[in-house]
Amino acid sequence: MTSLQVTVLSGRTLRQGVGKEAGKTSDRYRTAVSVCEMHPEDIAALLIKPGDYVRLTTAYGTVVLKSASSNQFPRRGVVYIPYGPYANQLFGPDTDSSGMPTFKGTIATVEPAGPEQFKKIEELFDAEAKI
């Protein structure tokens, strides 16, 4: 299957900020934090369309997200995921003795994925509690 090597950044988006205030269990929040914004040419290179699912895999973990064509013109090979539980499936625990994990700048491979592989937030964690 086609795959690319990319650098993953996570960060604040207005949608994530609004979704967060609307409640972490809201669909709005889940939708806001489970996207992977990519350069349009990177999406094309994966032979998929914006909105199709992609799997990202790093040395620390893997996660399936909905792809989106970034309107923010990142350089090719840079992908952006809003802060939250999805992005954090991909990052390592090291802080370089600073307290701060590397939330921006982890290397990942990205490849097409099927919608059935997408997990809801509660499925990322095996909790007994209901939301």
Next chain:
Amino acid sequence: MTPQNIIIKNGTVFDPVNRIDGEVMDIAVSNGKIVERVNESSAIVIDASGKVVLAGGVDIHSHIAGPKVNMGRILRPEDHYRNLKPKTAVKRSGVGTSCPSTFTTGYDYSEMGYTTVFEPANPPLKMLHVIDELNDTPMLDKACYPLFGNNWHVMEYLKDNRHDELAAYVAWMLKSVKGYAVKLVNPGGVENWKWGGETTPLDEPVKHFDVTPRQIIQGMCNAVKRLNLPHQMHIHANMLGTPGNYETALETLDSVRQIAGANDGKPVIHLTHVQFNIYGGTNWMNLSSGAEHLAKYINNHNHASIDIGQIVFSDTTTMTADGPFEFKLQGMTGARWINGDIEAETGCGIVPIHYKKSNYVHAIMWITGLEASLMIDDPWKVCMTTDHPNGGYFTTYPRVMAWLMSKKARQKLTNKVNKRARSKTALESLDREYTFSEVLISTRAGTARLLGLKNKGHLGVGADADIAIHDLDFRKIDPSTTPRKFRKAMQKAVYTIKDGEIVVKDGEVVKSVPGRIYWADAKVSDDLARTVETDLRQKFQDYYTVQMSNYIIAEKHIVNSTPVRVNAEV
């Protein structure tokens, strides 16, 4: 719980206000006050024989709380590692040497026999922060001096010659942000610095405002006097930390001489940490002490008081609202530097410093402070401070007291300082040694009087029962010849009593009390108050980034809020 009655028996009492100079007598305490007598059978009896009984220390100028102190704390974790204080059954934990944490500050002062400490430089916009830190500074009565020297409203009222409104604005401000006294720091110079400019001499107009520092000093001095505030205008003069700046200091003092008017004897200006402001010379290579010029002026005039800002050879942190001074200092030393400018009001700078005996400039500074202390005749005009932490930490006060009382102690250190500095000083020719009473005047009786605290600084009936007992027997310890023993005795109180409760015993805090926060509530005419409020409402939104209602501090945020009401003449 009502504090219990206490009787302190057979102590050697020193109380300069009431002209008691080492008399063996009993002091009775009831309901937080000093009283004539109490029923001995139901009172706690403290045997103070062979010990001195004093009013608790009153510090007129010590940077213990607020945004700049906290920035100092965050800047310098290494400062904290020198002093780590674990939690005890009574005390919260804490750290810090030159910028101690708040609980530690309260405990350390209290264990040294101090009961009142005033924080001398606060940006009004950040006063809620200052108050909140003071709430967390136990053991002490406290108050704040908001900064006015570079305030836009002040400069505009002055430019428009609206002196009544200026006075009413000052009253509004103190009441709104819960300040006690008026502080000026480098008037005009900090506003200039906000464009990268410099501190200015007194007659250079402030950029964009068309008023001079002299006008600000005179206008504010006048306003404070007309408001009948408990403490006179407290000023950190222009050109601080500059060779030859003694002339600016004298000009500053002289600029308000007329304002004292018939009130001769009641000072209208307090020039703070003079040590930093009375240098001779024209550059750092030929820097000299200008203490004799200042002393001559102070000895001949009664409208001014000072505190010293003595330096102590140590690694400490300088911090001041005088942003441009700290910028120059970091340029010279290359040390870490914090700057913090505050909209429409003031600035702030912080630079760590290590005062070294071998350093010519530092030695001159040390000499200058001591010369000023010794050359001014009347101790009621001189407050002993280190401008904590600028000259040294407050915990070094006993060392400074020893220098004042012992020529031997001074000489021992003079022998070790930079030789070129030593060759230029008159210090070695000064034979004066403070008496113990004179030390007490400059550390409590005089400071309390200058602050308008009638119930503090003495042990007369009706005074607050803020009392320090030190293990100092003058039959055994002569401060002049055994200064180290004297110092040790003053470092830790055997007892500290705060508002009639024993809070320190054998140099250790045994009970934590919150202390109170004083602020000035000056009543001006209703018309004037309304005019000023209307002016402020018009401009507030333009000048500030907060709403006026959120700028005003509600009393509920203050632990033991204690307004001091005065009637203004406007």
Next chain:
Amino acid sequence: MQTYQDVVCTVCGCLCDDIEVDVDGNKVMKARNACAMGTSKFLSYTHDRIETPMVRKNGSTQPANLDEAVTKVAEMLVNAKYPAIYGLALSSCEAVKVAIELTEEVGGVMDNQSVVCHGPGVLGLHEIGVSTCSLGEIKHRADLIICWGCNPDEAHPRHFERYSYTAKGRWRNGKADRKLVVVDVRQTSTARKADKFVQIDQGKDYELVNALRTALRNEQIQQEKVAGVPVEDIEELAELLRNAEFGVILFGLGVTQTVGKGRNIDGLFSLTRDLNKYTKFQIMPARGHFNVNGVNEVSAWQTGFPYGIDFSHGYPWYNPGETTVTDIVRRGENDAMLVIASDPIAHFPKDLANRIRKSPLAAIDPVHSVTTLVADVVIPSAFAGIECEGIAYRMDGVALPLKKVVEPSQGVLSDEDILKKILGKVRELKGRSG
């Protein structure tokens, strides 16, 4: 209907204090002047609330009463050798004070969200210091605003209008009198508003900062590009900085969370210091959570240290990278965690989230979060600034009073009061065992 004036918004570090809140029958109807995030918070604060305390029994969490939950948390803390107490950036300073006392009492470690946001800025500050100011200084004087790795348009939506680019100040009439430069990896919506956008290679901030410092000293840069930016552009930017009358750098997580971390900020602080030789220049972190600055301030004055405070020796101790909660969790050292008004399970890297879950976990929060979803004890709390009062610190250190505009649900307490109950219980338990 009642209208509350001058309400402080409790979303981001801007702490906009001009919100007008209409309340009808204990329900917020409208929040005027607020941005999209602020409006969402004021209008949606009732959504997704935790209804009752929950305690894990036989594997699953069940409703419990408050005393039972408080006792559980107290027992968890007393039985732990090295508990971590974490969060509070979305709470009041009053709660922070109790949390510090509680951590001191149990000899644990207390940390807050700055460890994963602007903590590296503190590391830079230890090295260099910082030249900064209150927001009004920017509003009145700044003719050059640099957004470096921050995106106020999305993260601090009213920053420009109230404090900076488009604000009307004494000497600057909005954006006509100012230039905006954005340095970022992406062309964010903030970048699209900029007069100059410098697109930088990811992870190369430190290189670009130092190239700028080099150019400022008029020294030759021996390369064609640094951090993906042509040297001519760097030299032009250096000129722009030098020629500003009053410049300010606003920086965000784009520089704190990427490679270099504290070193990037150390570089930016040094650049600002260098610039003050030529002109007036300031720098300020664009703080995210509304009171993350307040946690730093209160922690600093009570303990000497702004975050990552270890009380296991009895006194406060601090060394980021060692005493920070992320590192303690990574090494598996803590044996319990109490989270207040934070969601580390969602916002920490997966490995850390999993490690947190290996030991007892309690959460105090008004709303469900990923952390409350997996916690062993959950206690619902009131929203600071909506349902209870308190003090919070704006990103520039201005303290503001939070208002209570509605009553919390019956039995729901503030973080402060819940923590006081826990502290009381801890002391009771320790008294019993000791």
